[in-house]
Amino acid sequence: MLDERKLAVLRAVVEDYVSTNEPVGSKALAERHNLGVSPATVRNDMAVLEEQGYITQPHTSAGRVPTDKGYRLFVDRLSQIKPLSGAERRAIETFLAGAVDLDDVVTRTVRLLAQLTRQVAVVQYPSLIRSAVRHVELVPLAERRIMLVLITNTGRVEQRVVELPDVVEEDRIAHLRAVLNVCLDGCRLSRVPETVADLQERLPEEDRPVANTILSVLLETLVDRHDEKIIFAGAANLAGDFSVGLREVLEALEEQVVLMRLLGEASDSAALTVRIGSENPYSGLHGTSIVAAGYGSGDNELARLGVLGPTRMDYPVTMGAVRAVARYVGQILAGS
Amino acid sequence: MLDERKLAVLRAVVEDYVSTNEPVGSKALAERHNLGVSPATVRNDMAVLEEQGYITQPHTSAGRVPTDKGYRLFVDRLSQIKPLSGAERRAIETFLAGAVDLDDVVTRTVRLLAQLTRQVAVVQYPSLIRSAVRHVELVPLAERRIMLVLITNTGRVEQRVVELPDVVEEDRIAHLRAVLNVCLDGCRLSRVPETVADLQERLPEEDRPVANTILSVLLETLVDRHDEKIIFAGAANLAGDFSVGLREVLEALEEQVVLMRLLGEASDSAALTVRIGSENPYSGLHGTSIVAAGYGSGDNELARLGVLGPTRMDYPVTMGAVRAVARYVGQILAGS
DNA sequence: GTCTGGCACTCTGTGTTCCCGAGTGCCAAG
DNA sequence: CTTGGCACTCGGGAACACAGAGTGCCAGAC
Numbered sequence: 001m002l003d004e005r006k007l008a009v010l011r012a013v014v015e016d017y018v019s020t021n022e023p024v025g026s027k028a029l030a031e032r033h034n035l036g037v038s039p040a041t042v043r044n045d046m047a048v049l050e051e052q053g054y055i056t057q058p059h060t061s062a063g064r065v066p067t068d069k070g071y072r073l074f075v076d077r078l079s080q081i082k083p084l085s086g087a088e089r090r091a092i093e094t095f096l097a098g099a100v101d102l103d104d105v106v107t108r109t110v111r112l113l114a115q116l117t118r119q120v121a122v123v124q125y126p127s128l129i130r131s132a133v134r135h136v137e138l139v140p141l142a143e144r145r146i147m148l149v150l151i152t153n154t155g156r157v158e159q160r161v162v163e164l165p166d167v168v169e170e171d172r173i174a175h176l177r178a179v180l181n182v183c184l185d186g187c188r189l190s191r192v193p194e195t196v197a198d199l200q201e202r203l204p205e206e207d208r209p210v211a212n213t214i215l216s217v218l219l220e221t222l223v224d225r226h227d228e229k230i231i232f233a234g235a236a237n238l239a240g241d242f243s244v245g246l247r248e249v250l251e252a253l254e255e256q257v258v259l260m261r262l263l264g265e266a267s268d269s270a271a272l273t274v275r276i277g278s279e280n281p282y283s284g285l286h287g288t289s290i291v292a293a294g295y296g297s298g299d300n301e302l303a304r305l306g307v308l309g310p311t312r313m314d315y316p317v318t319m320g321a322v323r324a325v326a327r328y329v330g331q332i333l334a335g336s
Numbered sequence: 337m338l339d340e341r342k343l344a345v346l347r348a349v350v351e352d353y354v355s356t357n358e359p360v361g362s363k364a365l366a367e368r369h370n371l372g373v374s375p376a377t378v379r380n381d382m383a384v385l386e387e388q389g390y391i392t393q394p395h396t397s398a399g400r401v402p403t404d405k406g407y408r409l410f411v412d413r414l415s416q417i418k419p420l421s422g423a424e425r426r427a428i429e430t431f432l433a434g435a436v437d438l439d440d441v442v443t444r445t446v447r448l449l450a451q452l453t454r455q456v457a458v459v460q461y462p463s464l465i466r467s468a469v470r471h472v473e474l475v476p477l478a479e480r481r482i483m484l485v486l487i488t489n490t491g492r493v494e495q496r497v498v499e500l501p502d503v504v505e506e507d508r509i510a511h512l513r514a515v516l517n518v519c520l521d522g523c524r525l526s527r528v529p530e531t532v533a534d535l536q537e538r539l540p541e542e543d544r545p546v547a548n549t550i551l552s553v554l555l556e557t558l559v560d561r562h563d564e565k566i567i568f569a570g571a572a573n574l575a576g577d578f579s580v581g582l583r584e585v586l587e588a589l590e591e592q593v594v595l596m597r598l599l600g601e602a603s604d605s606a607a608l609t610v611r612i613g614s615e616n617p618y619s620g621l622h623g624t625s626i627v628a629a630g631y632g633s634g635d636n637e638l639a640r641l642g643v644l645g646p647t648r649m650d651y652p653v654t655m656g657a658v659r660a661v662a663r664y665v666g667q668i669l670a671g672s
Numbered sequence: 673g674t675c676t677g678g679c680a681c682t683c684t685g686t687g688t689t690c691c692c693g694a695g696t697g698c699c700a701a702g
Numbered sequence: 703c704t705t706g707g708c709a710c711t712c713g714g715g716a717a718c719a720c721a722g723a724g725t726g727c728c729a730g731a732c
Contacts, residue, residue, distance in 0.1 A: 025695050040705055043696070061696045061711050101495055111590075135475040139487060149493065151475055151483060157495045159437055159487075235571055236586035246582075250572035254447075361724050374676050379725070397683045397725045 002052070008035060009045045010054055011078040014066045018314050023063030068277035068311065071289070075274050075315050082316040084324050088116065092325060096332050102126070102155040106231065109305065109329050114234025116321045119309035120253065122292075124263055125229040126154045126302040126333065128222060133184045133192065138177045138214070143167050148217055152189070154302060154333060162217045165209050176211060179203075189222055228303065230259045243310050248284030253308075258282050263292045263304040272319050277311040287311060291318050295326040297334030305329070338388070344371060345381045346390055347414040350402045354650050359399030404613035404647065407625070411610050411651050418652040420660050424452065428661060432668050438462070438491040442567065445641065445665050450570025452657045455645035456589065458628075460599055461565040462490045462638040462669065464558060469520045469528065474513045474550070479503050484553055488525070490638060490669060498553045501545050512547060515539075525558055564639065566595045579646050584620030589644075594618050599628045599640040608655050613647040623647060627654050631662040633670030641665070 002010075012033040016024040026042040029035075035042065046064055049055045054070035057063065066074070084092075095112055099105040106123055113121035137149040144167055150158040183199050184192065196215050203211050232253050238246060252258045261281050264273050275290040285308075292306030306322055338346075348369040352360040362378040365371075371378065382400055385391045390406035393399065402410065420428075431448055435441040442459055449457035473485040480503055486494040519535050520528065532551050539547050568589050574582060588594045597617050600609050611626040621644075628642030642658055 023695090027695080038705055039695095040707095041703085044704085047697080057696085059712065061694075062713075063695070101497070134477060135483075137473050137475065137485070139471040139473065141470065147471075147487060149473070149485060149487070151485070151495075155495075155497070157485065157493060159491075159493050161437070161491070233590060236583055236590060239583035239586055247572055247575035250575055254569060254572060359724090363724075375724095376676055376678090377674085380675085383726080393725085395683060397681080397723075399724065 002049075005035070005037070006045045006049060007073075007078060008033075009042060010049055010066070010070060011074060013046075013049075013055055013064055014070065014074045014078070017065055018312055021312065023058055023065050025063040028063075066312075068279065071276045071311060071315070072279075075276070075319075079316045081272075081323065082320040084320055088321075089324065092116075092328050096328055099332065102157075105155075105329065105332055109325060110231055110233040113305065113307060113321065113325050114237065116325070117307045117309070117318050118234075119237050119307045119313065119318070120232055120234045120249075121305070121307050122230060122232045122253075122259060122263065123305040124260075124303040125231075126156060126296075127228055128152060128156065128158070129189050130296075130300055130302055131156070132186055132188045134186075136177065136180045136184055136218075138173050138180075140170060140173060146173065146214075148214060148221070150218070150221060154297070158221050160217050160221055162214055165213055168210050172207065172210070176207065176214070192222060193219060228260065230256055230263070232259070232308075234307075237309075241310050243312065244287045245284060249288060249308075252282055252284050262290055262308070263306055264290075272323055273306075274315070274319070289313055289315075291315070291322050293322050293326040295330045295333075297330055302333065338385075341371070341373070342381045342385060343409075343414060344369075345378060346385055346402070346406060347410060349382075349385075349391055349400055350406065350410045350414070353401055354648055357648065359394055359401050361399040364399075402648075404615065407612045407647060407651070408615075411612070411655075415652045417608075417659065418656040420452075420656055424657075425660065428452075428664050432664055435668065438493075441491075441665065441668055445661060446567055446569040449641065449643060449657065449661050450573065452661070453643045453645070453654050454570075455573050455643045455649065455654070456568055456570045456585075457641070457643050458566060458568045458589075458595060458599065459641040460596075460639040461567075462492060462632075463564055464488065464492065464494070464525050466632075466636055466638055467492065467525055469523045469525065472513065472516045472520055472554075474509050474516075476506060476509060482509065482550075484550060484557070486554065486557060490633070494557050496553050496557055498550055501549055504546050508543065508546070512543065512550070528558060529555060564596065566592055566599070568595070568644075570643075573645075577646055579648065580623045581620060585624060585644075588618055588620050598626055598644070599642055600626075608659055609642075610651070610655070625649055625651075627651070627658050629658050629662040631666045631669075633666055638669065 026039040030039045030042050055064040056067050099108050110121045110123040131152040131154040134153045135151040139147040144164045146162050148160045148162050273292045278286045289311045290308050294301035294304050296302035362375040366375045366378050391400040392403050435444050446457045446459040467488040467490040470489045471487040475483040480500045482498050484496045609628045614622045625647045626644050630637035630640050632638035
């Protein structure tokens with residue numbers, strides 16, 4: 001259907017358009033990409049490519065521009081992910097290694113990615129649900145108020161203030177803390193609810209009301225906080241590009257829910273997800289593409305990160321950067 | 337120098353320009369603001385105002401536009417802060433009351449403020465330095481690694497992983513925790529360094545190396561974290577306004593340091609700070625104004641918040657919103 | 673002395689027209 | 703199947719004119 005040369009033409013169109021941001025014509029194309037054929041031949045091929053929907057012209061008698069479908073083919077079959085340079089790798093490594101806590105890791109990552117790709121970077125905080133309890137802490141704040149602190153093995157710390165139904169003595173709290181830690185330490189968060197239910201039955205009668213209050217807050221923390229936090233950086237990179245609806249994009253970026261869907265569900269292992277223009281779920285973001293990847297320590301994917309830019313982006317380079325950053329972050333998290 | 341009527345004219349120019357975003361002419365002005373005088377008179381007044389630098393014309397024979405100096409006079413003497421409507425107040429209250437922890441309070445605040453003012457909102461996290469230690473927690477993670485968690489009375493939680501020089505038994509850590517809490521509980525963060533120094537001397541010899549490691553990390557947490565975190569929201573509100581250099585502003589917003597300086601130092605008590613156009617410290621932000629206020633529980637100002645928008649903003653309304661939100665946040669923090 | 677109406681002047685922004693050039697599609701010949 | 707030639711199309715920029723809003727200034731009225 002599409003012979004070698006037509007694919008080469010498509011590749012050339014994408015590459016030229018990406019680098020010049022102007023519709024590319026047959027003549028310029030034949031020259032710059034020594035294809036060994038004349039502009040007229042290129043024109044014929046282009047006509048076919050257009051008929052099949054891979055490229056289009058903004059108006060009669062202008063050059064051609066890739067369509068979403070064209071970019072898709074390019075990404076799937078015509079391009080190779082471009083690895084980062086050694087210098088870039090070292091830069092990533094040293095920059096991320098300086099992080100002091102989880103928050104810092106995520107913040108640094110998002111900035112790094114934005115700077116590296118010159119686009120908008122998006123990073124999701126490591127998911128709670130896949131990690132395990134490392135420690136539960138109860139801190140008395142006032143007579144009837146304690147703070148519940150939950151530390152996970154991914155370094156995340158969740159805290160909630162709990163209002164107690166009764167005044168409770170310190171040592172009963174200490175006891176409760178001990179029990180909690182024995183039961184929950186190392187427990188996968190996804191299995192905490194069962195464990196907690198089990199625990200409630202085994203507690204002595206007099207501890208029940210207080211324990212129930214605390215445990216319900218604990219469960220809430222896990223469930224409600226299903227709103228995984230996402231941050232972005234590099235919005236400034238959007239300015240000056242009028243091909244995207246700036247306002248819509250900025251609005252989308254501030255909607256956690258939209259961002260969630262944008263990064264997409266965990267796909268198979270460490271594969272990169274690319275969503276091009278109209279492929280992506282939010283209508284304000286046609287005109288933009290997403291390159292995303294999962295990251296995590298070891299095998300299990302903890303969360304996702306990616307970048308967002310105009311459909312007209314340099315996919316090979318962007319994909320290389322995203323993949324590299326995802327890997328490094330995984331390493332950092334595993335090691336801390 | 338400037339009689340009553342000229343001031344009225346200036347006020348009218350500002351108000352009209354703010355609402356229409358177009359240079360305002362003498363005729364329209366005389367009509368809309370029944371000043372009781374003819375356009376010609378207004379023209380004369382305008383000529384004087386221009387000569388004094390309060391207004392200017394974009395080009396010969398266009399209407400007048402306020403200068404930064406004009407806005408300044410308007411804010412200082414010609415306008416009154418406009419209080420929020422009852423509905424708005426209730427909305428703020430219920431929205432903020434739903435927050436579950438400090439992070440949530442800050443996030444909600446920044447969104448609220450952005451939505452309320454339809455501008456970019458900026459909120460600084462409550463400063464560590466003014467708060468006091470409520471609890472210190474040491475959580476063993478591995479043989480030679482523990483997590484240090486510091487909880488302040490403003491609800492902020494800081495965490496750091498500490499690598500220990502030696503393997504340490506659990507009960508020595510427990511002991512250390514107890515000692516730390518006795519010494520530091522209620523201690524103002526600003527006075528922690530002395531207290532720590534004092535503590536180091538009183539510890540038994542064999543605990544020194546471990547304790548020193550932990551304490552130095554603790555001090556770091558306080559000092560290094562002098563980079564008070566600032567977040568913003570509502571960037572989408574900037575789009576569509578070309579009077580500001582979009583790119584510059586977005587870049588500035590992503591620079592913590594610039595944001596810091598922007599919000600300004602704590603001023604006297606709960607007063608509002610207004611920085612107009614060229615008055616503000618960063619050159620990329622001429623063309624924008626900042627309205628900021630301190631917030632805190634009770635008397636002491638914990639941090640600052642504000643909004644950033646085009647110099648051509650509705651100052652009375654914006655100031656009202658900022659003041660109101662600052663107050664409510666203060667209340668919420670005091671109560672939690 | 674201050675205000676007012678009148679008048680000539682000066683701009684910007686918009687709409688029109690025109691033309692150039694890049695790029696195309698098609699066709700006939702190699 | 704490829705190529706060169708050719709007529710055609712359309713966007714974008716330059717030149718131009720024009721209407722409208724707004725000004726500054728002046729002479730007369732209160």
